[in-house]
Amino acid sequence: MTELGTESARLEIIGDDDVVRVRQLARSYAQQVKLSLVDQTKLVTATSELARNTLTYGGGGAAEIGIVRDDHRTGVRASFQDSGPGIPDLDLAMTDGWTSGNGLGLGLSGARRLVDDFELDTEVGRGTTVTVVKWSR
Amino acid sequence: MDRVPILRIGDVLLVSIQVDLQDQGVLDLQEDLAEQLSSISARGVVIDISAVEIVDSFIGRMFATIASVSQLFDADTVVVGMRPAVAITLVELGLTLGNVRTALNLEKGLEILRGTRGRTGLEWAQPPPEVTR
Ligand SMILES: Nc1ncnc2c1ncn2[C@@H]1O[C@H](COP(=O)(O)OP(=O)(O)OP(=O)(O)O)[C@@H](O)[C@H]1O
Ligand SMILES: [Mg+2]
Numbered sequence: 001m002t003e004l005g006t007e008s009a010r011l012e013i014i015g016d017d018d019v020v021r022v023r024q025l026a027r028s029y030a031q032q033v034k035l036s037l038v039d040q041t042k043l044v045t046a047t048s049e050l051a052r053n054t055l056t057y058g059g060g061g062a063a064e065i066g067i068v069r070d071d072h073r074t075g076v077r078a079s080f081q082d083s084g085p086g087i088p089d090l091d092l093a094m095t096d097g098w099t100s101g102n103g104l105g106l107g108l109s110g111a112r113r114l115v116d117d118f119e120l121d122t123e124v125g126r127g128t129t130v131t132v133v134k135w136s137r
Numbered sequence: 138m139d140r141v142p143i144l145r146i147g148d149v150l151l152v153s154i155q156v157d158l159q160d161q162g163v164l165d166l167q168e169d170l171a172e173q174l175s176s177i178s179a180r181g182v183v184i185d186i187s188a189v190e191i192v193d194s195f196i197g198r199m200f201a202t203i204a205s206v207s208q209l210f211d212a213d214t215v216v217v218g219m220r221p222a223v224a225i226t227l228v229e230l231g232l233t234l235g236n237v238r239t240a241l242n243l244e245k246g247l248e249i250l251r252g253t254r255g256r257t258g259l260e261w262a263q264p265p266p267e268v269t270r
Contacts, residue, residue: 016161019160024157038221038226041190041191041222041223045230049194103194106230107194111230114230
């Protein structure tokens with residue numbers, strides 16, 4: 001996936017307030033690359049879901065959010081990383097409505113629908129990294 | 138952390154969410170509302186989200202929970218003022234808010250609670266931008 005440049009920031013995710021910070025940071029980059037209001041809302045909602053997963057299931061971690069460019073597009077990339085338990089059954093975790101806790105089971109599957117690129121790396125016992133990109137059109 | 142104020146207008150409880158709430162703030166609001174519902178005989182709850190920029194699964198779940206809790210106290214809940222971008226995102230996220238009543242604005246929400254209108258489901262201020270584009 002396209003790498004982040006200098007226009008990026010890293011946030012630790014260790015509490016509820018960090019999820020709010022992630023939303024705010026994602027919003028500000030989304031505005032910088034002039035995503036439409038609907039696309040801003042989709043991206044920010046996706047980052048909110050992923051940051052909360054990092055906190056709830058990953059036991060905390062970090063987010064890296066910033067601007068990405070390729071030959072003809074600009075976008076916002078957000079990556080969420082934790083060293084938690086990992087996801088044993090990815091297909092199940094990506095299923096709408098499946099939760100191992102008491103959520104709605106919509107965070108992962110919903111976030112994937114809300115963004116353009118979605119990448120999930122997980123290993124049981126090592127942790128999980130989810131990276132998403134929303135491109136401006 | 139500041140708690141979201143709950144206003145009482147006649148027999149209706151009005152909550153207007155004006156800040157980007159932390160998850161704990163969402164849970165606090167849920168509890169405060171349950172508390173109020175149990176202590177006064179309210180006809181309904183109106184949650185005004187016209188200032189809310191995103192609704193994710195956590196807040197969405199709060200709407201559903203409040204709707205169910207208010208039912209236990211014989212009160213109805215109406216969520217009003219949803220922004221179009223939020224509505225589009227909610228649908229794509231997969232959050233249906235099936236048992237949550239929604240209305241265009243505060244006035245319509247209060248009308249619903251007065252029982253003069255029975256419409257449920259999403260009502261748009263204008264067609265969603267992606268449909269008209
Ligand atoms: N970072 C993570 N580390 C470990 N497990 C995870 C992580 N993210 C998600 N999961 C697992 O995937 C499941 C599905 O996640 P998803 O976000 O879709 O739903 P949820 O968090 O359970 O509910 P919701 O997000 O709708 O409130 C979780 O219940 C959890 O078991
Ligand atoms: Mg989740």
